Amino acid sequence: MAIDPTDVPRFAHGSRIPGWDESADLEKSPLEVPDPATTHVPDDLRAEIEAHVAKYPPDHSRSATIPALWAIQRRYGWCTPEGIEQAACVLRLTPAELSAVATFYDMLDTSPTERNRVYVCTNISCSLRGADELLETFREHAEGEPDVHVRGFECLGACDIAPMASVNGTYVGPLDADDVPTLLRQLRDGEEPLPEKQLARRPSADPKAREPQS
Numbered sequence: 001m002a003i004d005p006t007d008v009p010r011f012a013h014g015s016r017i018p019g020w021d022e023s024a025d026l027e028k029s030p031l032e033v034p035d036p037a038t039t040h041v042p043d044d045l046r047a048e049i050e051a052h053v054a055k056y057p058p059d060h061s062r063s064a065t066i067p068a069l070w071a072i073q074r075r076y077g078w079c080t081p082e083g084i085e086q087a088a089c090v091l092r093l094t095p096a097e098l099s100a101v102a103t104f105y106d107m108l109d110t111s112p113t114e115r116n117r118v119y120v121c122t123n124i125s126c127s128l129r130g131a132d133e134l135l136e137t138f139r140e141h142a143e144g145e146p147d148v149h150v151r152g153f154e155c156l157g158a159c160d161i162a163p164m165a166s167v168n169g170t171y172v173g174p175l176d177a178d179d180v181p182t183l184l185r186q187l188r189d190g191e192e193p194l195p196e197k198q199l200a201r202r203p204s205a206d207p208k209a210r211e212p213q214s
């Protein structure tokens, strides 16, 4: 049933939004940067985040926020409060600053979710090549799978392999319905997803395209 907005009562301050007239407390102290002396950060995690920080100019550790959160999600399955605390400690930022980024990007999870993430692109190029049916097939086959999270997604920037999906960050396509049970079996068995359909393994016209970056 449609809601008539004029049915929603106004507060005394004139708005329909509670707290609209309450100003922010500018005196309130921000959360503190975690103390390295009391915040345990696993050595390999610290090294990984520091390697990301090193890619940016000095005093720009903030630029490594997304890769640091990505490292946390890979390690713990999602961006846990403890993980955010650890990353904040290494980056010398407040946990609130990292949480603000983590809650903005929907590829970063701030609550527990299944470990295997399958994002099926349903944007225009993929949709024209059957992505909606593909997503439905994924949902049907993944029902009851304990550790697979399937969702539709906007353009993942690989329209040339439409219809495609990101499987834990690995792009695969073009996909058809027969690939779905194979892919889910590979995830169950801890195998690589559809190696022959991975974007990263496609031959390129540029012979230098696959050379390691210096």
Ligand code: FES
Pocket (backbone or CB within 6 Å): 121, 122, 123, 124, 125, 126, 127, 154, 155, 156, 157, 158, 159, 160, 162, 164
């Ligand atoms: S529309 Fe699917 S990757 Fe662009």
